[in-house]
Each structure stands twice: as structure tokens, then as C-alpha cells.
Amino acid sequence: MRPSPLSLTGSIFMISEHGGLVEYHFSPQDGWEWxxxxxxxxxxxxxxxxGPCFDGTQLFVIGSDG
Known part of the structure; x- marks a missing residue:
């Protein structure tokens, strides 16, 4: 999982071609990581x-079930 569970700062989220949620995260120690x-x-x-993150730790996504 994510190296820093406290914040989404420094992250870019996207949907992979296989339908999964992936994150491109910047870590000061390791640089960019998937x-x-x-x-x-x-x-x-x-x-x-x-969608946007809320409170710095929650991410909004919409599924086919609403």
C-alpha cells in the first residue's frame, strides 16, 4: 500500500487499462513510485x-453501481 497513509499530497491517481485504481506518488526519499x-x-x-481528495486523506471515485 501507500508509503505515507497520512496524506494524498504529492499523488496523482488514475484508472489503469485493467480497471484498477493506481497512484503515482512522490516520496522525498524514493522519488516517484507507482x-x-x-x-x-x-x-x-x-x-x-x-475526483478530488477530501480532507487530504480520502479520494472520491465513481463506480458503475453509482
């Missing part, structure tokens, strides 16, 4: 790009 967060439940797909 973090895979997996896919939603098997009957759900992510339908739009990830």
Missing part, C-alpha cells in the same frame, strides 16, 4: 477518472 490499489468488487467498474 502504487496499485486494486480493482473494485468483480461486478463494479470505475467509470470516470478519480
Amino acid at each position: 502504487v496499485e490499489h486494486g480493482t473494485p468488487h468483480r461486478d463494479v467498474t470505475l467509470v470516470v477518472a478519480p
Whole structure:
């Protein structure tokens, strides 16, 4: 999982071609790293790009189930 669970600062989120949520995260120690967060439940797909983060630690995504 993510090296720094306290903040989404320095991260870019996107949907992979396989439907999973991936993060490109900047770490001062290691530089840029890819973090895979997996896919939603098997009957759900992510339908739009990830939205804004809230409170610095929560990310909004929309699934095919609403």
C-alpha cells in the first residue's frame, strides 16, 4: 500500500487499462513510485477518472453501481 497513509499530497491517481485504481506518488526519499490499489468488487467498474481528495486523506471515485 501507500508509503505515507497520512496524506494524498504529492499523488496523482488514475484508472489503469485493467480497471484498477493506481497512484503515482512522490516520496522525498524514493522519488516517484507507482502504487496499485486494486480493482473494485468483480461486478463494479470505475467509470470516470478519480475526483478530488477530501480532507487530504480520502479520494472520491465513481463506480458503475453509482
